[in-house]
Amino acid sequence: MRSDPHVEPTQLLLPLPGLAEPTRDVRIPRADRVFVNRNLAMAGIEWVGFDMDYTLAIYHQRAMDMLSIELSLTRLLAKGYPEYLRQVHYDTRFPIRGLLIDKRFGHVLKMDRYKSVFRGYHGLKSLPPELLERLYHDRKIRPTTPRYHFIDTLFAMCEVTLYSVAVDALERSGDSVDYGKLFEDIRESIDEAHRDGSVYTAITRDLPKYLDRDPGLAKTLHKLRSAGKKLFVLTNSPLSYTQAVMSYLLDGASAEYPSWRHFFDVVVVSAEKPRWFREGRPLKRLSAAKEARNGQAERCQIYEGGSLHQFERLVRAIGPRVLYVGDHIYGDILRSKKESSWRTAMIIQELDQEVAALESCLGEMARQRDLAVTRDQLEDELRFYQARFKELSKERAPDDDVRRVKRALERVRSELRALDQEHTRLSQIIDVSFHPYWGSLLKEHHEMSSFGLQVDTYADLYARRVSSFGAYSAHQHFRSPHDLMPHEL
Numbered sequence: 001m002r003s004d005p006h007v008e009p010t011q012l013l014l015p016l017p018g019l020a021e022p023t024r025d026v027r028i029p030r031a032d033r034v035f036v037n038r039n040l041a042m043a044g045i046e047w048v049g050f051d052m053d054y055t056l057a058i059y060h061q062r063a064m065d066m067l068s069i070e071l072s073l074t075r076l077l078a079k080g081y082p083e084y085l086r087q088v089h090y091d092t093r094f095p096i097r098g099l100l101i102d103k104r105f106g107h108v109l110k111m112d113r114y115k116s117v118f119r120g121y122h123g124l125k126s127l128p129p130e131l132l133e134r135l136y137h138d139r140k141i142r143p144t145t146p147r148y149h150f151i152d153t154l155f156a157m158c159e160v161t162l163y164s165v166a167v168d169a170l171e172r173s174g175d176s177v178d179y180g181k182l183f184e185d186i187r188e189s190i191d192e193a194h195r196d197g198s199v200y201t202a203i204t205r206d207l208p209k210y211l212d213r214d215p216g217l218a219k220t221l222h223k224l225r226s227a228g229k230k231l232f233v234l235t236n237s238p239l240s241y242t243q244a245v246m247s248y249l250l251d252g253a254s255a256e257y258p259s260w261r262h263f264f265d266v267v268v269v270s271a272e273k274p275r276w277f278r279e280g281r282p283l284k285r286l287s288a289a290k291e292a293r294n295g296q297a298e299r300c301q302i303y304e305g306g307s308l309h310q311f312e313r314l315v316r317a318i319g320p321r322v323l324y325v326g327d328h329i330y331g332d333i334l335r336s337k338k339e340s341s342w343r344t345a346m347i348i349q350e351l352d353q354e355v356a357a358l359e360s361c362l363g364e365m366a367r368q369r370d371l372a373v374t375r376d377q378l379e380d381e382l383r384f385y386q387a388r389f390k391e392l393s394k395e396r397a398p399d400d401d402v403r404r405v406k407r408a409l410e411r412v413r414s415e416l417r418a419l420d421q422e423h424t425r426l427s428q429i430i431d432v433s434f435h436p437y438w439g440s441l442l443k444e445h446h447e448m449s450s451f452g453l454q455v456d457t458y459a460d461l462y463a464r465r466v467s468s469f470g471a472y473s474a475h476q477h478f479r480s481p482h483d484l485m486p487h488e489l
């Protein structure tokens, strides 16, 4: 059919109205997004590496904590602790990451980004603000000294539960407690259970009980591979455990991949991070491998140990072209950031709860911001009337004028009191939505928490799961929100 030369070809109108606009909200739900602290262009990334435990492998935290507590209790009782510790209730909801144990007083503390403490527990009892102020504000906390212990992994959460419940139970029974020794005994018991293989054995015996098999994981790895990225695993776990876990997570998950090993080019087990990023030890090839061609590592090769330096030579990867995804702020994220120029992404599985709480409290948070504006205005008024009152007193002004200013002062003060009460009430609602004991993981009041600051400083990206990357292009340019300094607001 011939087209009429006076009629514009319909193709030029494309995209047709209605078809061009998305008909639904196309934004990725907040909980599934990858959050950006520092800009990162995926197009420039050649190698993507993953830690295994709590990164590729997401554990059911409660089941893991109960297992560790059970295995550690047997060892703790063998050290002479009373039998009734078996009978008490261990509330695994108690701890969060980023807590600080004060071994001198048996307290558990949460710090903000300036290492100030506004929240703490002794056993399971909340510590009063005056005590926190006296102990931790008058003198600066030094978290790296032997008096303190920082809880930075999900594996260590059970240490806090065991410690606080044991302090509580022992003191209730009138037993004296050596807070420092108790904590060291607990750590030793848990370490023993890991070292002698009890934890690994129990998990591999019932993988579905402890591991969350994420259906999006295989698709995400495939997407990265299809875009030409090379993938590696770098884990501290030994080979047999790595094989059991990875095989549960990925074998049979995708028709194109005969086994979990086919997703990866290189796997490094028993890596001994964070040491691996510095001196490391000799790199040993474990898998029955063909000789490397052109000095390049063969696909699906498994190694043990080694170091950052040897690894980079092996895979010929240049620092900023490597993105390393891990969950451990110190062993994975901070160390790799300090010792190499690798880019970093942190998996924070608690973001599920953190984001759900945030979304449920948006109204309360908006109201708190309004209150902050009103407070500023009221404080300006207060200053004005106070100055006026002084002037009138000096001038020996008529009583009526002084009374009027006095009444205004009383009104402003009473409004400020009511405002503070409402602010406190809202804070309580918000805190409990995040966590029954500690409030938000990443924030403390309106500051970042000490843990949040570490995430902000060392993780270029963060997300709840590795599969969160699956919603984005493998060439995505991740851009951070602009940070405004107070003078720019």
Ligand SMILES: [Mg+2]
Pocket (backbone or CB within 6 Å): 051, 052, 053, 054, 055, 326, 327, 328
């Ligand atoms: Mg890990």
